[in-house]
Amino acid sequence: MSAPSSMPKRPSDPLDLVDVDGLLTDDEKAIRASTRAVCAELVDPHVMEWYERGELPVVRELAREFGKVGLLGMHLEGYGCAGTSAVDYGLACLELEASDSGIRSLVSVQGSLAMFAIHRFGTEDQKQEWLPRMAAGEAIGCFGLTEPDHGSDPAAMRTRARRDADDWVLTGGKTWITNGSVADVAVVWANAGEDHGGIRGFVVPTDTPGFSAHTIHHKMSLRASVTAELTLDEVRLPAEAVLPDVQGLKGPLACLSEARYGIVWGSLGAARSCLDAARRYSMERVQFGRPVAGFQLTQAKLATMAVELQLGQLLALHLGRRKDTVGLRPEQVSVGKYNNVSKAIEICRTARTVLGANGVSGEFPVMRHANNLESVLTYEGTVEMHTLVIGQALTGESAFR
Numbered sequence: 001m002s003a004p005s006s007m008p009k010r011p012s013d014p015l016d017l018v019d020v021d022g023l024l025t026d027d028e029k030a031i032r033a034s035t036r037a038v039c040a041e042l043v044d045p046h047v048m049e050w051y052e053r054g055e056l057p058v059v060r061e062l063a064r065e066f067g068k069v070g071l072l073g074m075h076l077e078g079y080g081c082a083g084t085s086a087v088d089y090g091l092a093c094l095e096l097e098a099s100d101s102g103i104r105s106l107v108s109v110q111g112s113l114a115m116f117a118i119h120r121f122g123t124e125d126q127k128q129e130w131l132p133r134m135a136a137g138e139a140i141g142c143f144g145l146t147e148p149d150h151g152s153d154p155a156a157m158r159t160r161a162r163r164d165a166d167d168w169v170l171t172g173g174k175t176w177i178t179n180g181s182v183a184d185v186a187v188v189w190a191n192a193g194e195d196h197g198g199i200r201g202f203v204v205p206t207d208t209p210g211f212s213a214h215t216i217h218h219k220m221s222l223r224a225s226v227t228a229e230l231t232l233d234e235v236r237l238p239a240e241a242v243l244p245d246v247q248g249l250k251g252p253l254a255c256l257s258e259a260r261y262g263i264v265w266g267s268l269g270a271a272r273s274c275l276d277a278a279r280r281y282s283m284e285r286v287q288f289g290r291p292v293a294g295f296q297l298t299q300a301k302l303a304t305m306a307v308e309l310q311l312g313q314l315l316a317l318h319l320g321r322r323k324d325t326v327g328l329r330p331e332q333v334s335v336g337k338y339n340n341v342s343k344a345i346e347i348c349r350t351a352r353t354v355l356g357a358n359g360v361s362g363e364f365p366v367m368r369h370a371n372n373l374e375s376v377l378t379y380e381g382t383v384e385m386h387t388l389v390i391g392q393a394l395t396g397e398s399a400f401r
Helices: 026-042 047-053 059-068 086-099 101-121 124-135 250-284 296-325 330-360 366-378 383-395
Strands: 141-144 160-164 167-178 185-191 199-205 211-215 227-237
Touching: 026 059, 026 086, 047 101, 047 366, 059 101, 086 101, 086 250, 086 296, 101 124, 101 141, 101 167, 101 185, 101 199, 101 250, 101 366, 141 167, 141 227, 167 185, 167 199, 185 227, 185 250, 199 227, 199 250, 250 296, 250 330, 250 366, 296 330, 330 366, 330 383
Parallel strands: 141 185
Antiparallel strands: 160 167, 160 185, 167 227, 185 199, 211 227
C-alpha cells in the first residue's frame, strides 16, 4: 500500500485538529451555521450587558426569534416542531452555549423539558393547545421539579396533588426554575399519593389562581437567564390537566435525560469560546519580546485544552448518533454530562490563566463562561449523582442511599 504523495494540509479550523467536521453532513453543518448566525446577531452583541445586569430583558423577543428559525423543540415531531435529529439539536445547543449558557438554558428548558413532557406524556388536547405556540416562541414554558429541600432526591418532594371531586389541587413550592417568572405554562411534578400513581405531572397555565412565580436575584452564575421560585397555593386544576401517560419518577427522569443530552453538547460551546479567546490572545499578547503563544507552557495549555475539546466533541457526536439510531441508556447520558461539563470547566479555567488578569474582564467571555458552567455542573443532575449512575452501571450496586 503506497503512502500518500503529499502531506495533508494544516486544518482550516485550528480548533478542529482531528477533523470532527468531516464526520458531519452538509445538512448538520447548515443547522450549525444558521444557529451561529442567529446568536451572532441577537445574542453576542448584548450578552455581556445582560450578564452584568443580571437579567434577560428580551426573553420573549428571543423566544419568538428562536421560534422563527425552528430552534424550540426542534428535535420533536409535529405540532409546528422542526423534527430534526438529535445530532442537529446537539449542534444547535453547542452554538447557543458558545454565546452563553443562559441562552442555551432558555432553549433547553423550553424544548427538552416543558415541550418534551407534553409531547411524550400529554393528551392530544394538551399538545394541540400548547406545542404549536411554544414551538413558535409565542408561549414560554418552565419545568417545576426541584424544590428548596429536595434537588437530587425528587422522590422526597413535598409538593402535593390531591383530588377534590373531579379536580386536582396542587400545593407546594419549586425553586431554581428557569423561565419560571416569564412562563405561560408550567409542567409541575407533584406527589399525588399511592392511590393516584405517586409522582404525577400537571400542565399548569401560570395565570391559574394560586400560582405565583418570583424571580431569583443575586445570582453569580447564569445571570443572563430568568430563574424563579414557584409557589402553588391551592392551585385548582381540571382533571384533564394531568399528564396521563406516565406515573412515578420515570416521567421527570425521562425529561431530564433529554435536557442532559443537550448539555453534553452545549458545555462544549462554552469551552470552545474560551479556548478560541485564549488562543487568539496568546498570539497577540507580547511578553519578553515575543507572543506568549511562543512559550512552551502556553502551548502546553492550548494543546491540552484543544485535545479535551475534541475528545468531548467526539463523545457528543457518538452519543448523538446512537440517540438517533438505537437510543441512549441513562448511564450513557451521565458519562456525557459528567465528562464534558467537567472538562469544559477545566478548559475555561485554563483559558483564564492564559489571559492573565484580562481573563477576569468582561471584555473577554472566559470568566462569564466559567461562572456559568458552575451552574451547569449542578443542574440536571449534580456531578456526584452522575458519578453514582456510572458507578451503578459498573458494579450493579446502587450507592444513592
